[in-house]
Amino acid sequence: MESFVLKNIIPDFLETEKVIGSEIWNQDILISKGQKIQVIAPSGSGKTSLVHFIYGLRKDYNGQVLFDGNDVKSFSAEKLSGFRRSFMSIVFQDLRLFPEQTARQNIEVKRLLEPFASSERMEYMTALLGIQSKLDQPAKLCSYGEQQRIAIVRALQQPFDLLVLDEPFSHLDESNREKAMLLIQEEVAARNATMLLVDLKPIEYFNADRILHL
Amino acid sequence: MAVAFNHISVFLNTGQNKVSRAFGFIGLGIGVLLLLCSVQMYININQLIRDRDTPKNGYDFISLTKSVTNENMGSDTRFTTADVEEIKSKSFIKDAAPLVSNQFRAKASAGSIIPFSTDLFLESINDKFLDTLPTTFNWKPGQADVPIIFSADFLEMYNVFAPAQGLPQLSEASIGAVNIILECYGSLGQKTSYQGHIVAVSDRINSVLVPEEFLRWANKNFGNIENVPASRVYIKTADANGAGLQSFLQQKNYHVNKDKVKFGRVKQILQGIVSALGGFSVLVILLALMLFSFYLQLMIAKSKDNLRLLMTLGYSPSVLSSTVAKKWIPVYAIIIGSALLLAQLLHFIFQQFYINGREMLSPFLHPISLLVAVILMILCVAINDRLIKKLLFSLV
Numbered sequence: 050m051e052s053f054v055l056k057n058i059i060p061d062f063l064e065t066e067k068v069i070g071s072e073i074w075n076q077d078i079l080i081s082k083g084q085k086i087q088v089i090a091p092s093g094s095g096k097t098s099l100v101h102f103i104y105g106l107r108k109d110y111n112g113q114v115l116f117d118g119n120d121v122k123s124f125s126a127e128k129l130s131g132f133r134r135s136f137m138s139i140v141f142q143d144l145r146l147f148p149e150q151t152a153r154q155n156i157e158v159k160r161l162l163e164p165f166a167s168s169e170r171m172e173y174m175t176a177l178l179g180i181q182s183k184l185d186q187p188a189k190l191c192s193y194g195e196q197q198r199i200a201i202v203r204a205l206q207q208p209f210d211l212l213v214l215d216e217p218f219s220h221l222d223e224s225n226r227e228k229a230m231l232l233i234q235e236e237v238a239a240r241n242a243t244m245l246l247v248d249l250k251p252i253e254y255f256n257a258d259r260i261l262h263l
Numbered sequence: 264m265a266v267a268f269n270h271i272s273v274f275l276n277t278g279q280n281k282v283s284r285a286f287g288f289i290g291l292g293i294g295v296l297l298l299l300c301s302v303q304m305y306i307n308i309n310q311l312i313r314d315r316d317t318p319k320n321g322y323d324f325i326s327l328t329k330s331v332t333n334e335n336m337g338s339d340t341r342f343t344t345a346d347v348e349e350i351k352s353k354s355f356i357k358d359a360a361p362l363v364s365n366q367f368r369a370k371a372s373a374g375s376i377i378p379f380s381t382d383l384f385l386e387s388i389n390d391k392f393l394d395t396l397p398t399t400f401n402w403k404p405g406q407a408d409v410p411i412i413f414s415a416d417f418l419e420m421y422n423v424f425a426p427a428q429g430l431p432q433l434s435e436a437s438i439g440a441v442n443i444i445l446e447c448y449g450s451l452g453q454k455t456s457y458q459g460h461i462v463a464v465s466d467r468i469n470s471v472l473v474p475e476e477f478l479r480w481a482n483k484n485f486g487n488i489e490n491v492p493a494s495r496v497y498i499k500t501a502d503a504n505g506a507g508l509q510s511f512l513q514q515k516n517y518h519v520n521k522d523k524v525k526f527g528r529v530k531q532i533l534q535g536i537v538s539a540l541g542g543f544s545v546l547v548i549l550l551a552l553m554l555f556s557f558y559l560q561l562m563i564a565k566s567k568d569n570l571r572l573l574m575t576l577g578y579s580p581s582v583l584s585s586t587v588a589k590k591w592i593p594v595y596a597i598i599i600g601s602a603l604l605l606a607q608l609l610h611f612i613f614q615q616f617y618i619n620g621r622e623m624l625s626p627f628l629h630p631i632s633l634l635v636a637v638i639l640m641i642l643c644v645a646i647n648d649r650l651i652k653k654l655l656f657s658l659v
Contacts, residue, residue, distance in 0.1 A: 130579040133575070
């Protein structure tokens with residue numbers, strides 16, 4: 050995937066005053082391969098909705114999300130799953146882990162689908178982020194911060210051209226934020242991928258090429 | 264990497280509702296076993312009864328005689344040509360043919376190997392009424408060799424008294440090898456000998472049958488009679504127990520071979536019972552499949568969140584559904600395979616111990632039974648596949 054475009058997107062549910070003045074809503078934004086974008090958005094501005102629009106989870110908006118000219122709204126279920134398997138990875142704000150399954154199962158379910166990282170690399174990532182000892186523990190028994198790190202490691206197991214992160218560090222301390230950010234940027238660089246980080250405020254240790262305010 | 268069921272089984276709530284699953288499987292096994300057994304029994308009944316009765320193309324062949332009563336005793340109770348024509352004209356009788364007997368003295372002996380000699384009666388009937396008709400069953404004037412079709416019942420009777428008389432018992436296969444000297448006596452006592460040999464054994468007609476051409480010629484030449492009235496008439500009818508036929512027979516005071524009629528009735532009843540069992544087993548299979556489909560629906564409903572998340576993470580709904588569906592193929596194969604083996608065992612026991620391994624019935628299941636098992640397997644897998652696909656795509 051060489052580029053993706055956010056073309057005049059206006060959520061159906063968003064008040065007009067929130068659209069006016071936004072650097073994303075109702076704008077034509079071209080993001081090239083390898084760019085690092087930071088989206089800064091206050092609560093209630095439609096931050097998570099934007100992430101869901103890009104990931105193809107929701108269609109309640111006007112405008113287009115185009116990947117190499119193809120509108121994500123027109124993707125079939127099969128095409129969308131293939132896209133999520135090989136071209137786009139995500140860390141959800143609500144993490145979306147399997148609560149009953151162990152941290153390892155949560156990570157492996159993504160790695161086995163289309164492996165990019167080796168199992169050794171996966172072990173390394175968990176060690177780096179301090180969750181290696183939690184690998185065989187059910188996700189629901191991990192703290193929110195640990196779950197956040199599990200979700201980050203899971204997102205880094207597959208090949209991708211675009212990585213979308215929705216408030217990925219909200220429950221991480223500064224040390225873990227730094228480690229996670231460095232790891233993510235390393236993985237993004239290894240794939241020459243585009244990175245879109247959405248958060249309430251600017252994130253330290255992230256050298257964004259472009260900052261957009263929602 | 265291809266997704267294996269093991270990768271995703273932990274995300275499915277397969278352990279739920281085990282009782283429903285177990286009942287579904289047991290029900291399916293019982294249903295398949297019942298269906299295979301009823302199909303096989305239907306085939307068995309057809310094969311066994313065909314050898315005894317011979318309904319040809321769905322018709323019954325019955326012998327008619329005029330009842331001999333105190334009133335008509337002493338008068339001629341044979342069928343005239345007009346009688347035969349009247350019988351033929353009835354709508355419930357498809358066809359009729361007179362059974363003509365010999366009007367001269369006939370004697371048979373079997374030479375020195377089987378020291379046996381007897382006066383006998385010969386009869387002939389139109390070829391189309393014969394259940395077994397070898398190509399050699401014909402005769403031309405001047406031919407010294409006379410083919411004979413012998414009644415299976417007579418052979419059985421012979422085999423009953425043969426040991427007591429010091430005579431060898433004969434099988435259907437070996438009787439053809441016996442050389443019979445057929446002696447025909449003219450009205451003045453002159454003897455003409457023919458070489459007789461049994462070319463077939465008939466289950467349908469209790470008689471010693473010779474070709475029509477021979478008996479017509481012999482009656483004319485030895486008995487000086489042409490157009491011999493028939494002592495018996497064979498009729499071909501679709502329903503031997505039909506009301507029309509029964510009332511006609513009663514009205515004309517004709518007597519029928521009741522055993523054959525009863526036997527036909529028994530066969531009808533047996534086939535009816537087996538068909539009902541087959542219908543019942545189809546119902547059991549449908550119920551079992553429904554029960555199992557409830558289990559699948561429940562499993563997918565309970566795993567709904569996990570399955571939806573798997574698809575959100577990039578698991579293709581069609582790959583996911585075929586992976587889940589494939590999981591059940593070995594289960595169906597084991598259930599249907601076991602039912603097949605059990606049906607084979609039951610058939611073998613039936614063949615060996617109930618009908619004493621008679622050659623007319625193979626000890627193995629009929630190919631149609633195997634085909635039914637294969638069709639059931641395909642059906643189960645297809646229904647399962649379709650159901651899972653439908654359920655999973657509803658989550659997209």
